[in-house]
């Protein structure tokens with residue numbers, strides 16, 4: 045008999061995935077101020093430089109001030125950044141340097157649970173950063189609608205999607221250092237193409253096509269729909285794309301992590 | 308011996324071939340019975356850790372059969388691992404958390420209620436003399452303390468079977484004794500142990516049964532005392548030839564010495580200036596006299612001592628290595 049004839053257990057145990065997320069949550073709970081402050085400061089600086097600085101010379105942007113225009117996008121992108129870094133560098137570090145996953149899978153926990161727990165943590169981490177920023181922006185009256193209260197949820201979905209991409213990147217990264225490719229060819233292009241800083245209609249040709257397939261673009265669009273209460277069928281379509289990418293990349297993250305860790 | 312105990316681990320023709328086509332485990336068979344302590348011995352790269360990792364399903368087998376608690380490891384890893392304690396060769400404690408949190412977080416992976424987890428963590432810390440290190444960060448622990456914490460952690464799931472890959476490597480003599488004491492304590496609690504070690508005194512002290520592996524194959528198996536009697540003998544003669552000449556030990560034994568041993572049927576190994584002659588297979592009454600008649604160059608010092616597992620190991624792996632060449 046070979047392993048081919050013995051199908052391996054590939055189920056996910058949600059209770060154990062929760063235990064994995066709790067491990068990360070406990071660390072975050074201890075260090076949250078340290079972890080959160082840079083995220084918040086980064087985004088607030090972008091807002092100051094672009095919203096107030098650049099915004100002063102960009103009048104009447106899309107019917108609102110420039111600061112109001114970029115606020116929902118910056119919230120969604122902050123979710124992308126936290127989850128995108130946490131689930132690439134953070135996950136890689138736990139997997140490779142700290143061997144935390146090896147310790148976990150010596151218990152009833154399986155790789156599948158580890159990946160799901162990591163993704164859920166990335167999602168929560170992104171949602172927490174984004175919410176902190178949304179509260180600050182909200183206090184300055186940068187949102188036009190009470191539907192902006194949905195932003196934490198949008199951020200959660202955004203962060204989960206990006207986390208799944210990031211863990212996929214981590215699972216194929218040969219070294220910690222090569223994750224720079226994920227940042228330069230993943231996170232930053234997604235950021236600049238996300239439609240946070242200019243109207244989607246401004247691009248054409250290849251860039252417009254790239255924007256359509258960029259996960260963050262859909263997230264920013266949904267965030268803006270919420271902040272300005274301009275929901276429509278396109279909102280449903282964008283949410284559907286985000287959920288689709290999330291499912292696909294959760295699957296790729298699990299398959300590739302299994303391949304990487306189980307030899 | 309006592310009636311055959313329940314078989315906890317059953318491995319048949321167990322084989323592991325890594326991606327690079329390296330055969331790490333080459334069709335080995337063994338069983339582990341409930342309540343015993345089985346030790347794997349063998350040189351670096353022999354395949355010991357691979358076997359240990361296959362036992363908890365971390366490394367999938369290439370072929371063969373492997374059941375633990377009567378269940379296939381590939382099919383039922385969660386059920387099996389719920390009843391296992393694992394001490395890996397490399398410590399993988401969680402450096403983001405304190406000693407105490409390491410234990411409590413690990414307990415969650417076994418779905419333990421918090422109250423039970425706290426009780427067990429306290430017992431485990433006390434057992435491994437780490438009670439006063441509860442709130443230390445992992446980076447503040449010495450190597451030996453880390454090793455003991457990994458062992459304490461392995462007990463959180465109240466395992467029936469504990470797998471220990473080189474539990475005492477890197478420990479000072481005192482810490483090793485603490486570990487030995489706790490391993491004996493684990494056995495008193497009815498746990499079955501499988502361990503690997505490079506320390507033969509440890510193997511002799513702790514294990515009921517030993518399996519000697521080399522190049523992924525079982526070379527020898529048996530109880531420590533039986534292995535010594537059979538393969539080394541009650542007494543062993545050891546001569547030191549390093550000072551016989553100004554330029555050190557001769558590369559080869561003098562012909563007279565070799566011839567004398569051949570005529571009496573004494574088995575020997577000569578390596579790095581040390582000649583070891585084994586009493587195994589000889590009449591125990593006459594063996595010391597036979598040793599005394601071995602012609603040796605002037606300047607040689609010698610001792611006659613008890614046979615040990617080390618002798619068995621060196622002799623058998625020496626032969627195995629020679630066969631390979």
Ligand SMILES: Nc1ncnc2c1ncn2[C@@H]1O[C@H](COP(=O)(O)OP(=O)(O)OP(=O)(O)O)[C@@H](O)[C@H]1O
Nearest residue numbers: 307325326329331350351352353354355356357358
């Ligand atoms: N993950 C891996 N990928 C490829 N080859 C491996 C892997 N792990 C081990 N090997 C190879 O398998 C063989 C057995 O290694 P293993 O670690 O099981 O030996 P060991 O008996 O535990 O050695 P040591 O006493 O040094 O710990 C070695 O040749 C090793 O190079």
Ligand SMILES: [Mg+2]
Nearest residue numbers: 355356357396
């Ligand atoms: Mg090893």
